[in-house]
Amino acid sequence: MTLAREAEWKRLLLGGLSGNEASYREFLRDVSSYLRGWAQASLKRAGRSPAEAEDIVQETLIAVHTRRHTWDKAQPVGPWLHGVARHKLIDSLRRRTGHDHLSVDEFAEVIPAPQRDGGLAGQDVLRMVASLPGRQAAIVQALFVDGQRTCDIAAELKMSEGAVRVALHRALKQLAATFGKDVPDED
Amino acid sequence: MKTEDLIDALSRDAVPALPTVGRRLVRTMAIAAPISLALTLAVLGIREDAVMALGEGWFGFKLVLMALVTACGWMLLKASSRPGRPAPLWLLALMAAVFAAAALADVIVMGAADWQERLVGDNALRCLVTIPLLAAAPLAGAIHVLRDSAPLRPGLAGAAAGLFAGGVGAVLYGLHCTDDSPLFVAAWYVAGIMLVVGAGAAAGRRWLVW
Numbered sequence: 001m002t003l004a005r006e007a008e009w010k011r012l013l014l015g016g017l018s019g020n021e022a023s024y025r026e027f028l029r030d031v032s033s034y035l036r037g038w039a040q041a042s043l044k045r046a047g048r049s050p051a052e053a054e055d056i057v058q059e060t061l062i063a064v065h066t067r068r069h070t071w072d073k074a075q076p077v078g079p080w081l082h083g084v085a086r087h088k089l090i091d092s093l094r095r096r097t098g099h100d101h102l103s104v105d106e107f108a109e110v111i112p113a114p115q116r117d118g119g120l121a122g123q124d125v126l127r128m129v130a131s132l133p134g135r136q137a138a139i140v141q142a143l144f145v146d147g148q149r150t151c152d153i154a155a156e157l158k159m160s161e162g163a164v165r166v167a168l169h170r171a172l173k174q175l176a177a178t179f180g181k182d183v184p185d186e187d
Numbered sequence: 188m189k190t191e192d193l194i195d196a197l198s199r200d201a202v203p204a205l206p207t208v209g210r211r212l213v214r215t216m217a218i219a220a221p222i223s224l225a226l227t228l229a230v231l232g233i234r235e236d237a238v239m240a241l242g243e244g245w246f247g248f249k250l251v252l253m254a255l256v257t258a259c260g261w262m263l264l265k266a267s268s269r270p271g272r273p274a275p276l277w278l279l280a281l282m283a284a285v286f287a288a289a290a291l292a293d294v295i296v297m298g299a300a301d302w303q304e305r306l307v308g309d310n311a312l313r314c315l316v317t318i319p320l321l322a323a324a325p326l327a328g329a330i331h332v333l334r335d336s337a338p339l340r341p342g343l344a345g346a347a348a349g350l351f352a353g354g355v356g357a358v359l360y361g362l363h364c365t366d367d368s369p370l371f372v373a374a375w376y377v378a379g380i381m382l383v384v385g386a387g388a389a390a391g392r393r394w395l396v397w
């Protein structure tokens with residue numbers, strides 16, 4: 001990870017923290033391609049299939065989002081992000097295999113991997129979404145899986161757009177909390 | 188599910204984030220510390236010779252030691268609440284050295300003759316019970332704030348919260364307790380604080396996993 005990228009991430013994340021959607025979206029997009037390359041390399045090293053990388057990218061993005069206030073503005077973004085990602089990777093491997101010993105790449109050595117197929121995977125996240133209470137599941141399903149816009153969802157569920165955003169916010173928090181717990185695999 | 192859609196949904200949730208961990212800790216302590224202080228004043232009472240004793244003997248020294256524990260706990264708590272920088276664990280070695288030096292100073296200054304008497308003091312058991320009680324509110328507050336943070340080592344973060352809360356409890360109990368000998372403080376105050384550290388570590392492993 002270069003200094004220029006660090007400066008760029010800092011600028012974008014600062015924008016996101018103050019509520020700028022476009023800046024935040026760009027941050028998450030750029031970060032996700034780094035996370036993907038990093039997760040693929042780390043999984044390969046641990047003897048796992050790189051196909052699991054997308055799950056880890058998604059879990060990390062949700063954790064980054066719900067805990068973004070824990071980034072200290074006086075500190076660089078990279079090490080903080082690496083800490084969150086590493087935590088999620090180890091957690092995910094522990095859930096799947098029961099082991100949590102692995103060597104993890106530093107971001108500096110990572111070649112970013114832009115997504116090719118829109119990053120379709122996320123079996124874990126789908127399972128979590130199904131466990132959300134009532135409307136939250138419907139909203140997250142509509143947003144994430146069907147790619148609908150908030151105003152359309154609001155009309156469909158006869159809610160205000162603000163209420164949809166609040167429900168989304170709660171759902172994301174709930175998702176992040178669920179990832180912290182052991183979730184039995186269905187297969 | 189597509190990552191692209193997830194990113195889209197997350198960025199739509201870009202409402203201003205929560206305040207920083209440090210800021211929320213300060214706010215929570217503004218509630219928790221007065222609870223402990225009120226308990227101290229209402230149930231225990233400040234020792235009668237407090238003002239006079241502050242200028243002489245070991246009373247002031249004891250309070251400074253406990254304030255040091257609180258400060259170290261605060262720094263460890265903040266550092267272990269999020270990724271990015273390793274927690275300054277050398278602070279623990281520093282504290283151990285300070286307490287060892289204080290106990291040694293006690294023996295040198297006051298003589299080795301009746302050291303056992305000073306070690307046992309008057310209120311050893313009460314010290315062990317009261318410090319955790321006075322630390323309960325700050326510990327609960329700190330764990331509550333940490334639940335929305337990102338500790339990479341939940342047990343360590345909980346223990347740091349316990350060290351901080353134990354320090355607060357010890358400062359307050361120190362205002363009441365008439366045992367000032369550094370030997371006593373290094374044994375019983377530290378033991379009381381360690382109970383809170385243990386409770387914090389257990390709470391951390393239970394509630395701070397994410």
